[in-house]
Amino acid sequence: MEYGSETLASLIRLFAKMPGIGFKTAQRLALHLLRCEDKEVEKLGQVILGLKQTVGFCKSCGGITELEECAICTNPARNREMVCVVEEPRDLIILENTGQYKGLYHVLHGVLSPVDGVGPEDLNLRHFEERVRANNIKEVIVATNPTVEGDATALYIARALEPLGCSVTRLARGLPMGATLEFADDVTLARAIERREEL
Amino acid sequence: MRIDRLTSSDFRNLIHEPLSFSPGVNLVVGENGHGKTNVLEAIYFFKFGRSFRTSRDSELIRFEEPLLRIVIEAETRVDDREAFEAAIERKGAKRIKLNGKEVPKYSELVGRYPCVLFGPHDLALTSGQPAERRRFLDMVGSLTDPGYLAVLRAYRRVLAQRNAALKTDTASALGVWTEELIEQGCHLVRRRVDVVEAIRKHMISHIEKLQVRYPIRVGYESELTNSQPADVTHQEHFAARLAGREFDEIRRGTTLVGPHRDDMTLVVDGHDLRRYGSQGQRRLVAVLLRLAELSYVEEQLREPCVLLLDDLFSELDERVVDHLKGALDDNRQIFVTSPVDLSWDAAGTQIFRVNHGQVGPVPQP
Ligand SMILES: [Zn+2]
Numbered sequence: 092m093e094y095g096s097e098t099l100a101s102l103i104r105l106f107a108k109m110p111g112i113g114f115k116t117a118q119r120l121a122l123h124l125l126r127c128e129d130k131e132v133e134k135l136g137q138v139i140l141g142l143k144q145t146v147g148f149c150k151s152c153g154g155i156t157e158l159e160e161c162a163i164c165t166n167p168a169r170n171r172e173m174v175c176v177v178e179e180p181r182d183l184i185i186l187e188n189t190g191q192y193k194g195l196y197h198v199l200h201g202v203l204s205p206v207d208g209v210g211p212e213d214l215n216l217r218h219f220e221e222r223v224r225a226n227n228i229k230e231v232i233v234a235t236n237p238t239v240e241g242d243a244t245a246l247y248i249a250r251a252l253e254p255l256g257c258s259v260t261r262l263a264r265g266l267p268m269g270a271t272l273e274f275a276d277d278v279t280l281a282r283a284i285e286r287r288e289e290l
Numbered sequence: 291m292r293i294d295r296l297t298s299s300d301f302r303n304l305i306h307e308p309l310s311f312s313p314g315v316n317l318v319v320g321e322n323g324h325g326k327t328n329v330l331e332a333i334y335f336f337k338f339g340r341s342f343r344t345s346r347d348s349e350l351i352r353f354e355e356p357l358l359r360i361v362i363e364a365e366t367r368v369d370d371r372e373a374f375e376a377a378i379e380r381k382g383a384k385r386i387k388l389n390g391k392e393v394p395k396y397s398e399l400v401g402r403y404p405c406v407l408f409g410p411h412d413l414a415l416t417s418g419q420p421a422e423r424r425r426f427l428d429m430v431g432s433l434t435d436p437g438y439l440a441v442l443r444a445y446r447r448v449l450a451q452r453n454a455a456l457k458t459d460t461a462s463a464l465g466v467w468t469e470e471l472i473e474q475g476c477h478l479v480r481r482r483v484d485v486v487e488a489i490r491k492h493m494i495s496h497i498e499k500l501q502v503r504y505p506i507r508v509g510y511e512s513e514l515t516n517s518q519p520a521d522v523t524h525q526e527h528f529a530a531r532l533a534g535r536e537f538d539e540i541r542r543g544t545t546l547v548g549p550h551r552d553d554m555t556l557v558v559d560g561h562d563l564r565r566y567g568s569q570g571q572r573r574l575v576a577v578l579l580r581l582a583e584l585s586y587v588e589e590q591l592r593e594p595c596v597l598l599l600d601d602l603f604s605e606l607d608e609r610v611v612d613h614l615k616g617a618l619d620d621n622r623q624i625f626v627t628s629p630v631d632l633s634w635d636a637a638g639t640q641i642f643r644v645n646h647g648q649v650g651p652v653p654q655p
Contacts, residue, residue: 203463242470243469246466246470
């Protein structure tokens with residue numbers, strides 16, 4: 092494709108590599124930036140440059156922060172005896188948005204998947220046992236996804252924490268919101284019934 | 291289900307105007323190699339969204355053409371006018387639509403398009419590898435039990451993960467993959483045992499109607515269930531068998547115990563048909579398995595299946611042929627291919643002739 096500018100062409104290619112962005116959208120975004128005022132584009136550039144320099148992961152939980160420890164880990168109002176384990180920072184944000192959970196988090200940055208070469212040493216698990224022990228955590232809620240890999244990871248964590256004697260629970264895997272009984276497969280249904288909750 | 295019309299373009303060598311079918315018997319007649327079976331293949335396609343002859347979709351497209359289309363108009367238990375459409379491109383894109391709406395997962399088709407195919411390849415059910423019989427059980431299970439496919443997929447996924455864990459040295463996590471394998475494996479074995487039991491039950495009436503004089507027994511063959519002591523659970527037994535093979539498994543980098551190695555036993559007149567048996571017995575039991583699939587699927591879906599009989603009658607003896615023809619009494623639609631004109635005394639039989647891929651109805655006298 093001829094754009095008359097290699098810079099523009101490479102920007103389009105870079106956009107197109109991003110998740111959820113196809114070639115057409117990449118082209119539209121790049122041409123949009125070309126039309127924007129200089130100041131706007133400069134600001135965007137600076138923010139992107141700063142992203143990797145200023146944003147990092149919390150040393151306690153692995154969540155996103157610009158400091159050494161994140162706002163959740165340092166918030167004295169949070170329940171410090173409860174930790175919820177999630178696969179990705181994305182999942183932490185989803186759970187936080189519900190406003191229902193008041194404890195701390197632990198972000199694994201992945202799940203066990205030998206097929207992809209991911210073992211326990213590749214997850215943010217190295218200091219987790221120590222974290223649970225040192226902070227006298229009473230309950231660990233494992234909120235990995237209800238996939239084969241998520242299940243195995245949950246099991247791995249439960250086994251690793253067994254000697255500590257804290258309670259380890261799995262997020263209730265009922266029916267997804269909006270799913271009707273008719274279209275739920277019976278494994279999901281059986282689990283939903285087995286792990287039914289009090290109303 | 292009843293299939294009313296087939297339209298196709300660039301599907302293998304077929305060339306035809308839209309074909310309107312009889313609700314009774316449809317005879318597809320032509321010389322071998324001219325494309326009779328291709329007609330059945332096009333009709334069968336929507337059962338699972340794939341061919342029964344190849345797993346490579348591009349093989350279905352006419353030589354040097356970029357894409358094929360198949361459209362089936364049918365009357366089903368869901369609606370009296372349903373349209374199944376498929377478009378496959380040589381470049382790999384494949385779209386299946388049901389009533390104009392794209393079907394993203396072909397598993398949604400399962401049970402929507404009930405048909406049963408009888409053909410020469412069925413002989414593999416009785417004389418082929420265990421994988422052929424596992425595929426048969428998994429297919430019947432998926433059609434009749436909505437949770438079956440989910441369990442099968444989960445088991446296959448865990449198996450792949452555990453095999454990878456056995457190869458790479460992530461030994462610290464092998465234990466959890468073993469636990470997952472046991473959980474999913476026990477679900478799968480339990481379901482397969484249920485399917486075999488249903489097959490066994492549904493075979494009985496067909497065996498009687500065919501007046502088979504020797505006993506035929508089917509069973510599920512698994513290292514897990516067959517050697518299980520009475521006082522341990524399936525899970526414990528599976529765990530013990532795995533523990534016994536762990537050294538071998540790590541050395542070979544693959545899982546050696548589990549339902550992925552199971553089989554269905556077929557015992558005819560006291561001998562193992564899979565190893566010892568005449569061609570006649572093997573053909574007969576293969577037909578019986580398909581008949582059992584037919585009755586079981588119909589019982590579960592509460593809808594008559596369409597029967598596809600691919601060049602069957604040259605191979606079977608008259609009794610079996612008569613019984614299959616008798617299936618018409620139950621008001622099923624039937625498609626039959628044959629190299630020669632068959633005499634089929636049923637009202638409303640429509641004959642189609644296939645000549646070098648050209649398909650057309652033969653006018654009724
Ligand atoms: Zn934190």
